[in-house]
Amino acid sequence: MKTRLTAIFFCFLLFNIVNGQENLQTQLNYANGFFNSKQYYDAVTEYKRLLFFDSTKIYQYGANFKIGESYKAGAKFDDAIKYFSFAELNARNDDEIFETKTEIIRTNILRRTTERALQLCDDLEKDERFNAKVDTINYWRGWAFMLSDNWKSAARSFARINPNHELKLLAERTDKAKVSVTFAKVISYILPGAGAIYSGNFLSGLMSLGWNTLAGYWTINSFIEKRAFDGIVVGELLWLRFYRGAIQNAENFAIEKNLEISNKSLRFLQNEYKGTKL
Amino acid sequence: MILSNTQKSFAAKSNSYFILLIFLIIPLTTNYCQLTTDNNFFSPYNRLKFGNYLYKDKDYLRAAKEFKEYLKVYSNDTVQFKFSNSFFKIGRFTEAADNFKGLFFSSTLSEEARLMFFESNFFQNDFNKFRNLADQDVYLSLKYRKEIERLKFTTYFFDIATLPAENIILEPFPDSVQSQIAKFYIQKKIPLHKNPTTAAILSTLLPGAGKIYTGEVGDGITALVTTALSAYLAYTNFNAGHQFRGWLFAGMTAFFYGGNIYGSAASAQIYNARIRFDFDKEVKFYFEQRNYFLPQIDL
Amino acid sequence: MFLLGSFCFAQTDWVKWESQQVSYELPAHQHHDYTIDKSGFGLSIISVARNAYYFFVSDLDGDNCAFLPSCSTFYIQAIKETSIFKGTLMFADRFTRDINFFKGLSHYPLLSTNKFLDPAYNYTLHSAKIKL
Structure with missing residues (x-):
């Protein structure tokens, strides 16, 4: 008799739990709806609600990860990294840990904290758990270099995945197209x-x-005609000014040209590249 | 044997009582469960619970939305206060003031709401309006009369209204800070300004003197040198019969001379603006550090 | 206000935000603004003269002005804010201040580009316009 009663009681409890589980699942779907329709602010609210009522703690990884992704999509990178880190704390296996860590790296690249991104790539590579994922690590390292305008290192990173990697070729092309700033200055x-x-x-x-030529002629002419004061004034105020200006301009033009070359490749990456992006 | 039979029947009876009891308890527990772990996350009760969590987490905009939904069904002074305070915390002071107003009458938090209403108005930076509100008896709070009065006198340091007498302003402030407030009062009343007209006249008499008067010694000396040098060059060129060069340097002299007189007046104004700016910064910092002498109200 | 001091992490969500795409591109350099001001005949003439100065001189003689805006831009701004006469006086004053070797000792705010911020609106003799 007692066993039967206990069974009834547990059935009832189980029903309550299952019912709760169903509600959590419904809430997850509701939040995902906002996320999929790019209403990221509302998505964060609903994922937070899910986390708040999730006493079973089974949604801690997924919901925190999604909140991180939402903030990332809203270009709120500091918050994104915070929630990816929460997700990492709740990760249930190595794959999930790797997933959050790469997301943190990608967010750092977008936030232009390249140093941090590269540091995290190095840490990840040293971690024995992720030996099989070295290609992915190199891929994101290459991206970190590309977005910080270091195409030579980017090419090297992609070459470690595949010597004919599409992005390796792009990085190499970009690097070769650049002009030398020092050469422009020296000439x-x-x-x-x-x-x-x-x-x-x-x-x-x-x-x-x-x-x-003109200012130089005036200056030299003044000295030849023994008007030293005029010569000094013209030389200082005109010739030297334009001479210095030409060197400064050479440097600026070269930098600008290189910037345009880099931006052309970055535009390609953002708008036309078909592979995984940041 | 007989005895044991009676025992058995008693045991059976007690078992049936037990079943009855269980069936009586189950509906009660389910009701209880629904009250505490209500499975509808959007019920008013759960909205409030989630809202309170967000509020504590300083996620005020989201919290306000939850409170609003709760208040559509139930009326509750504390929730209404937190709802209004959410707007206050995120700097939406107009909405905060409007919502605090709703708690003015027949509410347990009437006094606190009145104080918060004045705080919300204070941070809207329309100090004239604030002083008008503070003079209306209908808005006043009995419990926080002194706080509101202090806030009212603080506003005089933040705008250009005519200052009341010193003892009136000092009266509501604690004794320990009176000397500092008195110092601010004098700084506000008699600021150490430089007169733009004086600066211009000085520069008219001696190029650069006005700039030196406003503290820009380097600019003053430069103005004197450029004006004197171009005047000298104009003079020597005219003497040497170089008419064109003479007029060129004469024009430059006028350019530097006139520019310096104008610049001296402008420099005096900028000097004064900096005095005002530094004073405002100091006063603001002083009052911010002391939270405007206001009590912390958070429910 | 004192609230600023208590701003913390949740601040991000105190205003509702939308999704936002971040450009991969690197920020480009600022160039001289060659647009001709059409708000008045005098200003059009002056901006044409300024463009000629930019094209023939300023773009070629390097970066010489320690201020932002540069002297030529300051002149245009001054005329726009006031009149050609007052603007010229303002420019004369600015020119003198630019020649001063010790301008670093003055109160000009230093920008990240290593230039002193010195906008024209501070010198119009209207104290309400001054922003520090």
Whole structure:
């Protein structure tokens, strides 16, 4: 008799628990609905509600991870990393730990805290649990380098996955297309305006050369005609100014050209690249 | 034997009582379960529970939404207060003030709501309006009369209204800070300003003197040198018969001379603005550090 | 206000936010603004003159002005804020301040680009316009 009673009682308890479980599942679906329709603020609210009422703690990993993803989609990277870390604390196996860690790396890349991203990649590579996932680690390391404008290192990282990796070839192409800032400066010391022409700014280069020739002529002429004061004034206020300007410009033009080359590749990555992105 | 039979029948009876008891208890426990672990996460009770959690976690905008849903079904002064305070915490002071107003009459939190209403108005930075409100008896709080009065006199340090007499302003502040408040009072009443007209006149008499008066010694000396040098060059060129160069340098002299007179007046104004700016910063910091002499009210 | 001091993590969610795509691109450099001001005949003439100055001189002689906005931009801003006469006086004053070797000792706020912030609206003689 007693056993039967106990059975009835436990059945009743089980019903209550199952009923609760169902509700949690419904709540998860509700939150996912917001997430999938890109209403990330509301998604965070509903995942938080799920976490609050989840006494069984089975949704702690998933919901925290989703909150992290929501914040990431809203470009709120500090919060995203906070919730990915919560998810990591609640991860149930190595795969889940790896998943959160790579998300933290990707968020760091987007937040432009590249140093941190690279540090995390190194830590992950040293971890023996993830020996089989070295390709993924190198992939994100390559991305960290690309977004911080270090294409040579990016190419090296992708080459470790595959010597013909699509992104390795892109990084290599980008790096090769760049002009040398030092070279542009040095040739401008020798011939003002040459650096600008080297970086593709012909008109500006020629005008620089023109000013320098003119100011140089005036200065030297003043000295020849024994008007030393005029010579010093023109030399200081005109010639030196344009000479210095030509060198500065050569540097700026070269940097700008390189920036445009990098941005062209980054635009490709953002808009046309078909593989996994940040 | 007979005895044992009676015992058995008694045991059977007690068993049936026990079953009856269980069936009586089960519906009660289910009711209880529903009350505590209500499975509908969106019931008013659960909304409140979740809202309180969010409120504690400083997630005020979300908390306000939960409280609002709760208040649609039940009326509760504490929840209404927390709902209003959520807006206050996130800097939406107009909404906060409007909602605190709802607790003014026949509420257990009437006094606290009145104080918070004034705080909400204070942080809207419309100090004229604040002083008008503080003078209306219908809004006043008996319990927090002194706090509101202090807040009212604090506003005089934050805008350009005419200051009341010193002893009136000092009266509601504690003795320990009176000397500091008196110092602020004097700084506000007689700021150490530089007069733009004086600066301009000084520069008219001697180029650069006005700038030195406003503390910009380097600019003053530069103005004197440039004006004097171009005047000298104009003079020597005219003497040497170089008319064009003479006029060129004369024009430059006028340019530097005029620019310096104008600049001296502007410099005095900027000096004064900096005095005001530094004073405002100091006062704000002082009062912020002491939470505007207000009590912490959080439920 | 004192609330700022207590701002913490939850601050992110104190205003409802939407999804936002972050560009992968690196920030580009600022260039001279060559647009011609069409709000008045005088201003159009002056902005054409300024453009000529940018094109023939300023873009070629390097980065010489220690202030932001640079002297030429300051002049245009000054004329826009006031009049051509007052604007010229403001420019004369700015020019003198630029020549001063010890401007680093003054109260100009230093920007991250290593330039001193010195906008024209602070010098119009209207104290209400001054922002520090």
